[in-house]
Amino acid sequence: MSLKDKVVVIMGASSGIGAATANLLASKGAKLSIAARRLDRLEEIKNQNPDAKIKTFKADVTKAEEVEKVIADTVAEYGRVDVLFNNAGIMPVNNLDQLAHDEWQNMLDINVKGVLNGIAATLPVMKKQKSGHIITTSSVLGYEVLPGYAAYSGTKYAVRAIMEGLRQEERTSNIKTTIIAPGSVRTELFNSINNKEVREGLESAMKQPGSKMMALQPEEIAQAVAFAIDTPANMAVNEMVIRPTGQEV
DSSP: OOOTTOEEEEESOSSHHHHHHHHHHHHTTOEEEEEESOHHHHHHHHHHOTTSEEEEEEOOTTOHHHHHHHHHHHHHHHSOOOEEEEOOOOOOOOOGGGOOHHHHHHHIIIIIIHHHHHHHHHHHHHHHHTOEEEEEEOOGGGTOOOTTOHHHHHHHHHHHHHHHHHHHHHGGGTEEEEEEEESSBOSGGGGGOOOHHHHHHHHHHTTSTTGGGGOBOHHHHHHHHHHHHSSOTTOOOOEEEEOOTTOOO
16 A cells, blocks of 8 residues: 555645644645644645645634635545545533533534534545545543543543444445544644643653653654545544553553
């Protein structure tokens, strides 16, 4: 198998896992469409890979019409979509008694509706092709629940349910599904934590001796994404839980 010339759309590609995956797949010769709200970050990725075929899109995953345009323009440019990587997400942290209604709504819109928007825009294309691969970033907290993370975990449990339903519904269409469920990763996701005490505590933990064993790099998750993509047509890696060796949960 080869990643060369695979047409891959990455939503939430401006930083962290999305950016690392874009850089890795570009180096392997994939044809990319990368989308996020921060277009300047996407242009930086494109400039870092001058020999790669990369289209950039300013798009908000909560807006179905913007996601649809990314897919439509990708098909117009490359003729197909082999892989969709739903990677956009946020992680506010608060106990439920904080009644953080705005945070809950934002998480539902981005972490859940954003995934559904990506699927809705891409699925008709892949069904027509009779092939495709939809990958979505979940979390270890889509399998476990911790105090303060109940609402976030709820969105990631929902992602697992959606992706499992998609697998069952589209398995005869030769459409593969993969959930990427990372543990702690050194990304900008922590910036979406509005609870200052929690955010600073996590940032401090990342600087402690031995922290290398407690957090992964985005590039390490990107390798897992590339592995899942680079599998034979008859092989689907449906779930990958990727923890730092030293992580307890």
